[in-house]
Every structure is written in structure tokens, then in C-alpha cells.
Amino acid sequence: MPKLGMEPIRRAALVKATIAEVGDAGSLDVSVSRIAKRAGMSSALAHHYFGGKDQIFLAAMRHTLTVYGAEVRGALVMADGPRSRVEAIIRAGFSNTNFRADVIAAWLNFYVMARTSDEAHRLLTVYQKRLHSNLQHGLRPLIGARAGAVAARMAALIDGIYLRQALSRDAVDGAEASAQVIAALDKEIGQ
Amino acid sequence: MPKLGMEPIRRAALVKATIAEVGDAGSLDVSVSRIAKRAGMSSALAHHYFGGKDQIFLAAMRHTLTVYGAEVRGALVMADGPRSRVEAIIRAGFSNTNFRADVIAAWLNFYVMARTSDEAHRLLTVYQKRLHSNLQHGLRPLIGARAGAVAARMAALIDGIYLRQALSRDAVDGAEASAQVIAALDKEIGQ
DNA sequence: GGTTTTTGATTGACTCGTCAATCAATAAAA
DNA sequence: TTTTATTGATTGACGAGTCAATCAAAAACC
Numbered sequence: 001m002p003k004l005g006m007e008p009i010r011r012a013a014l015v016k017a018t019i020a021e022v023g024d025a026g027s028l029d030v031s032v033s034r035i036a037k038r039a040g041m042s043s044a045l046a047h048h049y050f051g052g053k054d055q056i057f058l059a060a061m062r063h064t065l066t067v068y069g070a071e072v073r074g075a076l077v078m079a080d081g082p083r084s085r086v087e088a089i090i091r092a093g094f095s096n097t098n099f100r101a102d103v104i105a106a107w108l109n110f111y112v113m114a115r116t117s118d119e120a121h122r123l124l125t126v127y128q129k130r131l132h133s134n135l136q137h138g139l140r141p142l143i144g145a146r147a148g149a150v151a152a153r154m155a156a157l158i159d160g161i162y163l164r165q166a167l168s169r170d171a172v173d174g175a176e177a178s179a180q181v182i183a184a185l186d187k188e189i190g191q
Numbered sequence: 192m193p194k195l196g197m198e199p200i201r202r203a204a205l206v207k208a209t210i211a212e213v214g215d216a217g218s219l220d221v222s223v224s225r226i227a228k229r230a231g232m233s234s235a236l237a238h239h240y241f242g243g244k245d246q247i248f249l250a251a252m253r254h255t256l257t258v259y260g261a262e263v264r265g266a267l268v269m270a271d272g273p274r275s276r277v278e279a280i281i282r283a284g285f286s287n288t289n290f291r292a293d294v295i296a297a298w299l300n301f302y303v304m305a306r307t308s309d310e311a312h313r314l315l316t317v318y319q320k321r322l323h324s325n326l327q328h329g330l331r332p333l334i335g336a337r338a339g340a341v342a343a344r345m346a347a348l349i350d351g352i353y354l355r356q357a358l359s360r361d362a363v364d365g366a367e368a369s370a371q372v373i374a375a376l377d378k379e380i381g382q
Numbered sequence: 383g384g385t386t387t388t389t390g391a392t393t394g395a396c397t398c399g400t401c402a403a404t405c406a407a408t409a410a411a412a
Numbered sequence: 413t414t415t416t417a418t419t420g421a422t423t424g425a426c427g428a429g430t431c432a433a434t435c436a437a438a439a440a441c442c
Contacts, residue, residue, distance in 0.1 A: 006417060026306030029220075031401055042419050047403060105306060112303055114358055115217030115296060124358055153375050157344065160351025167305055167315055184344050187378045197391060222427055233393050238429060387440075397430080404423080411416075 010049050011059065013039040018060040023102020028057065028109045058119050061110050065127055068098055072134065083189075086138035086154075089131070090181045093158055094174035099165070101172060108166045131155050142189050150188045157181055201240055202250065204230040209251040214293020219248065219300045249310055252301050256318055259289050263325065274380075277329035277345075280322070281372045284349050285365035290356070292363060299357045322346050333380050341379045348372055 017039035021030045032053050036046040050056045075088035093099070114121040135151035143150060158181055165172050208230035212221045223244050227237040241247045266279035284290070305312040326342035334341060349372055356363050 010417090027303050028218075032403090033401075043402085044404085044420080045418060048418080053402065108303060108306075111354065111357060112218050112299060115299075121358070121360070128355070128358070149371075149374065153348065153371060156351035156355055156371070157348045157375075158351065159354050160347035160349065163302065163350045163354055164319070164347055166302060167312070167319070169312070180340075180344055180347070183340070184348075184375070184379070188375070201391090223429085224427075232391095234428085235394080235430085236392055239392080244428070383442100385440100385442080387438100389438085390436095392435080393433090395431090395433105398428090400425105400427090402423100402425090405421090407419085407421105409416100409418080412414085 007049060010039070010041060010045065013041070014046055014050065014056060015060045015063045018056055019064065019106050020102055022060070022109055023100075023105045026105055028113060032056065054117065054119075057110075057113060058117070058123070060106065061113075061120060061123055064098075064103060064106060064110075065123060068093070068127070069130070071095055071097060072130075076134075082138050082141040086135060086142075086185060087178075087182060089134050089138060090154075090158065090185070091174075091178050093131075093162075094177045094181075096174060099172050099174040099177065104162060104166045104172070107162065128155065131158070139189070153188070154181065154185060157184055198240060201230070201232060201236065204232070205237055205241065205247060206251045206254045209247055210255065210297050211293055213251070213300055214291075214296045217296055219304060223247065245308065245310075248301075248304060249308070249314070251297065252304075252311060252314055255289075255294060255297060255301075256314060259284070259318070260321070262286055262288060263321075267325075273329050273332040277326060277333075277376060278369075278373060280325050280329060281345075281349065281376070282365075282369045284322075284353075285368045285372075287365060290363050290365040290368065295353060295357045295363070298353065319346065322349070330380070344379070345372065345376060348375055 014035060017035050018030075021035050021038055022028060031043075032046050033043040035056065036043040039046070046056065050059065072089055072092040075092045076085060079085040079088040097103075110120055110124060114124045132151050132155050135154050136147045139147035139151055139154075161177050161180060165177070205226060208226050209221075212226050212229055213219060215221075222234075223237050224234040226247065227234040230237070237247065241250065263280055263283040266283045267276060270276040270279040288294075301311055301315060305315045323342050323346050326345050327338045330338035330342055330345075352368050352371060356368070
């Protein structure tokens with residue numbers, strides 16, 4: 001069986017399975033066995049590759065942040081003009097890849113994890129800083145010095161809408177969510 | 192020892208201890224034994240009064256919601272005029288009783304719990320509905336038909352700022368948080 | 383008032399299950 | 413044969429929930 005070079009494949013499978021499992025369970029209270037089973041391997045192998053449960057979760061978290069980050073960058077290169085850049089940042093957060101029930105559940109639980117894990121805390125802080133920085137950068141040409149404060153509010157609003165969706169059990173609607181935030185944006189920048 | 196009427200005292204102590212313990216641990220991953228110990232009794236007694244771990248958490252949740260609800264009502268009777276009412280609702284959410292590290296941690300974890308517990312889900316839905324309804328009611332005289340949509344955004348913003356504080360490990364600042372939301376309110380209603 | 387009975391309060395010890403982590407062993411490349 | 417892949421079995425810890433037993437106030441009774 002040992003086809004060489006299994007490691008990256010196994011790791012990816014475990015990360016994917018972790019997100020799915022956390023999404024299903026709704027909490028971080030999922031056993032390594034279950035994750036491993038979903039990923040099609042034994043729990044021992046999961047430990048072999050990741051060293052421990054925390055490492056598995058952190059890897060899953062890094063992955064969601066990486067995907068999100070990539071999506072934002074991708075959207076930004078397509079945007080022309082500051083206003084369009086800000087909208088791109090907003091829409092990226094509510095894209096079909098990020099704004100899914102299981103991913104949202106994972107985010108929520110990462111917030112819980114960040115209260116006890118330094119590494120999780122660090123990662124989420126990076127995300128928040130980046131979101132704020134991106135928004136501020138896009139807003140500055142539009143509203144100058146107010147950009148910092150407005151960016152903070154927009155970021156909080158985005159997170160808040162995320163949180164609502166985490167509670168909602170209905171299907172999520174990224175377009176509707178984006179529209180909400182953009183409406184607030186319009187008010188903040190005066191149309 | 193059986194001084195009659197211990198039950199309500201014990202229950203209250205357990206609820207308080209639960210919030211504190213969840214705040215310390217940062218997650219719902221706290222054993223009944225620890226909660227009971229902090230409340231000054233055996234774990235068996237905790238089970239005796241509440242029946243199970245979930246019941247204890249739900250009671251703690253109901254308590255925080257009750258306190259929050261009372262505070263909002265109290266602030267509303269003091270307010271004169273719609274604008275003042277809306278501000279009162281906002282400030283109540285960030286009051287010293289509600290905007291505390293352990294309480295915020297509890298809220299966050301209740302959101303996680305709501306993904307698996309129907310009763311927790313119900314309670315949080317009640318909170319969200321009530322918050323939205325209160326805001327909408329206060330906003331209607333100010334902006335008419337737009338009140339519903341704006342209330343939704345304000346509610347999400349409040350939750351979002353809460354979430355930020357859940358991540359922050361510094362001391363929380365309710366006044367600053369209120370100011371943020373009120374600034375957004377000003378923009379929404381046009382000064 | 384004194385005795386007995388009842389009942390709420392309380393706990394230590396125990397059961398049962400779960401889970402993270404480890405290890406020894408096997409199999410297939412290189 | 414050395415390295416990589418892989419797993420079944422095992423261990424050690426921990427936690428929820430149960431139970432039988434104890435303790436002491438209070439109520440009922442004489």
C-alpha cells in the first residue's frame with residue numbers, strides 16, 4: 001500500500017474532514033477517530049501526521065484562513081477603483097466557498113478555541129488585522145481620516161452577520177449578506 | 192443541616208459558578224465537578240438539582256438572558272424620545288454587567304451550544320428577535336419603513352463588536368463599544 | 383415537652399463509556 | 413535493508429450520571 005508521498009494527501013484529507021466534521025457536530029467536540037474515519041484512515045495515522053488533536057484543528061484553521069485570504073486577493077486584483085475594492089473585500093467574505101454552514105461553524109468554534117490556544121488566537125488576530133487593514137486601505141481614498149474608524153465598524157458588521165448565520169439553521173445567502181454590508185457602507189461614505 | 196429551601200440558593204450558586212467557570216476555561220468543556228466545587232457543593236448535588244449538565248448550562252444561559260432583558264427594560268423606561276430609546280438599547284448591551292470577559296465567553300459558547308441544543312437555539316433566537324424588535328420599534332419614528340433593515344444591521348453590528356471582544360484578551364470597554372455603534376447609528380439615520 | 387417519623391440535603395464511591403495518545407507489528411516501496 | 417505508510421490493540425485518564433447511605437431539621441404524635 002505505501003505509495004510514497006502520501007503525507008500531503010493525508011494531511012489535506014484530514015483538514016477537509018475536520019472542517020466537515022466540526023460543521024456536522026457543531027462544536028470542536030469531535031474525536032480524532034471520527035475525523036480520521038471520515039478522511040478514510042485510522043486515528044493512529046492522523047496522530048502520526050499531525051502529532052495531536054490541537055495540531056489537526058490548527059491546520060484546519062490555517063487552511064480556512066488561507067482560502068479566505070486567497071479569495072480576497074483574487075477579488076482585489078479584479079477591482080478597479082477604491083469603492084470597487086471595498087466591495088470586493090466584502091463579497092469575498094460571503095463567497096460560496098466561505099459562507100457555508102460547515103465553514104461558518106468552524107469559524108465560530110475557532111473563536112472559542114482562540115480563548116485557550118495561543119496559536120489559534122494568533123491566527124484569528126492575523127485575520128482581523130488583515131481584514132481591517134484591507135478595508136481601511138480601500139476606504140482611505142473615499143473618506144480620508146475616517147477610514148480607520150469606519151473600517152473597524154465594517155469589519156465588526158461583517159463578523160456580526162457571520163455570527164447570525166452561525167445561529168441560523170436555514171440555508172445561507174451570501175448575496176443578501178453582502179447587500180446588507182454594502183448598504184451600511186453606502187451610509188458610511190455618504191451614498 | 193437541612194435548612195429548608197436550599198434549592199433556590201444552590202441553583203443560583205451553580206448558575207453563577209457555571210458562568211465563571213465557562214469564562215475561565217473559555218469553553219463549555221468544563222466538568223460538572225469543577226462547577227460544583229466552585230459553587231461549594233458536590234457534583235452529585237448539582238445533578239440532583241439540575242438533572243444533567245445540559246440543564247445546568249441552559250439555566251446559566253437563561254439567567255444571562257434574563258439579566259440582559261431586565262437591563263434593557265430598565266434603560267427603556269428612562270429614555271425619552273425615540274433616539275434616546277435606541278441609544279438605551281445599545282448601551283444596555285454593553286453595560287458593566289453584560290460586557291464582561293466571562294459573560295462574553297459564556298455568550299460565545301452558547302452560540303456554539305445552540306448548534307446542537309434545540310433549547311439553546313430557541314433561547315438565542317428569542318434574544319435576537321427581541322433585540323431586533325426593540326431596535327426597529329425605536330427606529331421607526333426616525334426613519335420609517337427603513338427601520339427594519341437598519342435594525343438588522345445595528346443588531347449584527349452589536350453582535351459583531353461582542354465577538355471582537357470575545358477574542359480580545361484585554362480589558363473590555365463598554366463605552367467605546369457603545370460609541371462605535373452609535374456612530375454607525377448616526378450615519379444610518381443621517382446625523 | 384419529649385419522642386418518633388418523615389423528608390430534604392448531601393456526599394463518597396462506583397459504573398460505564400469515551401477519547402487521546404502510544405506502541406508494536408506489518409507491508410510495500412526504494 | 414532502510415525508510416515510509418499503515419493499523420489494531422492497548423493504555424491511562426477523565427468525566428457524566430447513579431446510588432445507597434448519612435445527616436439533621438422539622439413535623440406529627442403522645
